[in-house]
Amino acid sequence: MRRLIALLGIGLLAMAGTAQAAPVSVQAVTTEHVPVVSEINSVSPKSRTANCPPGMVVVGGGFSTATGVGNDGSVVMNELIMRDTFVTGTAYEDANGTSKNWGITVIAVCANPLPGYEIKVGRSVNIGSEFEKPAVATCSPGKVVVGGGFDVVGGLGTVLVDELLPTTNQVSTKAFEGKAGTSSSWFLDAYAICAFQPAGWEIVNKPGPIHSAGKITTKECPAGKKVLGPMFDLTGSLGQAHMLSVLPSDFPRQEVSIGALEDDDNTENSWGLNNWQVCAS
Numbered sequence: 001m002r003r004l005i006a007l008l009g010i011g012l013l014a015m016a017g018t019a020q021a022a023p024v025s026v027q028a029v030t031t032e033h034v035p036v037v038s039e040i041n042s043v044s045p046k047s048r049t050a051n052c053p054p055g056m057v058v059v060g061g062g063f064s065t066a067t068g069v070g071n072d073g074s075v076v077m078n079e080l081i082m083r084d085t086f087v088t089g090t091a092y093e094d095a096n097g098t099s100k101n102w103g104i105t106v107i108a109v110c111a112n113p114l115p116g117y118e119i120k121v122g123r124s125v126n127i128g129s130e131f132e133k134p135a136v137a138t139c140s141p142g143k144v145v146v147g148g149g150f151d152v153v154g155g156l157g158t159v160l161v162d163e164l165l166p167t168t169n170q171v172s173t174k175a176f177e178g179k180a181g182t183s184s185s186w187f188l189d190a191y192a193i194c195a196f197q198p199a200g201w202e203i204v205n206k207p208g209p210i211h212s213a214g215k216i217t218t219k220e221c222p223a224g225k226k227v228l229g230p231m232f233d234l235t236g237s238l239g240q241a242h243m244l245s246v247l248p249s250d251f252p253r254q255e256v257s258i259g260a261l262e263d264d265d266n267t268e269n270s271w272g273l274n275n276w277q278v279c280a281s
Contacts, residue, residue: 001102001216029198029280030112031058031226033250037125040103044093044157045078047278051086052110054178057117059193060109060147060229060278061087062243067103074098076152076160076178076242081104082119083147092157094224094263095180107229109147114195122171131239133187137167139194144201145150145192146278147229148173154186160242160263161188164231166203166278169194171231176239179263193229200225200281208273210236214244214262215272220255221279230256231276240267254279 008184036050050056065075074094081088089106122137149169152159158181162174171192176244202225208217221227229250234241237260244259260273 008041014118021101029114029226031059031227031228031250032109032110033248034110037067037105038103040101042099044097044261045090046089046104048106049086049088050108051114052108055112055263056110057113058082058087058108058147059083059111059114060227060246060248061089061110062107062230062237062246062256063089064105064247064274065091065102066196066244067105068089072098072100073261075102075182076157076161077104078157079151080149081151082147082193084119091249094157094178103199111228111232114198116147116194116196118143118194120192120194122190122192123265127187128185129159129177129183131181132174134172134174136170136172136191137190138195141193142196143194144168144197145171145229146195146198146280148231149191151191152186153188153189154184156184159246160228160239161185162237163233165233166229166231166235166276178239184215192216198280202280203276203278205277206275208275210270212262212266212268212273214228214260215258216257217273217275219275219277220253221277224249225254225279225281227254227256227277228280229278231275232258233274234260234268234271235274236271238269239265240269241271264269
């Protein structure tokens with residue numbers, strides 16, 4: 001586990017299938033990744049906002065709770081909120097907390113304005129202390145997903161986001177209460193960033209290994225295409241593992257590296273980590 005976190009820390013310093021929709025834009029996509037790093041200490045929560053350069057809009061986002069290499073499974077990402085020109089991420093220590101120093105990195109994936117650009121939000125049906133909640137955000141007719149985000153409202157470190165999955169015109173997310181549960185009411189929002197289909201648009205994915213230990217998977221966009229929206233899917237963890245990082249990169253390769261970690265009391269269950277991303281020319 002320490003090696004996994006160390007690898008993710010070093011990576012920060014260095015910084016399925018396809019689908020079709022119409023109309024198709026012939027406009028090439030120009031992207032820029034903007035990372036923002038928090039302070040590194042043992043204070044919870046931590047929040048940072050990454051702003052796009054003037055004239056660009058958000059098409060996706062990423063994060064890491066491994067900054068400072070102090071996350072031993074006790075820090076969970078609570079939100080990755082999408083707005084037109086910025087991404088805000090917030091992390092909390094879980095119910096057990098930690099005395100270690102930790103920090104977060106929040107990344108905005110920015111692009112030139114895309115025709116038909118919009119951000120849609122979908123909320124979970126239940127607003128209570130249910131163990132599991134899904135949420136789905138749907139694009140307007142004729143538009144496709146280019147990126148997505150999530151927001152656990154009221155979880156405060158007791159709820160773990162389990163998936164952020166793209167389809168042609170939807171982003172679905174799901175969250176579980178962690179090992180300690182919570183009696184508080186909470187709900188889940190899904191964010192879908194949508195536009196008319198950019199040139200070369202496709203969704204790609206890479207299944208990761210299935211076992212009972214921390215893991216990383218890395219997936220490149222096809223040759224000549226750029227990372228827009230990085231996403232993920234944990235399978236079989238059911239609140240016993242959580243996302244450590246979702247790191248989009250535009251140099252030297254257009255790729256996304258994602259990492260996940262069991263919580264600090266571990267689990268004997270086998271679970272998997274799948275890497276999803278939206279790419280375009």
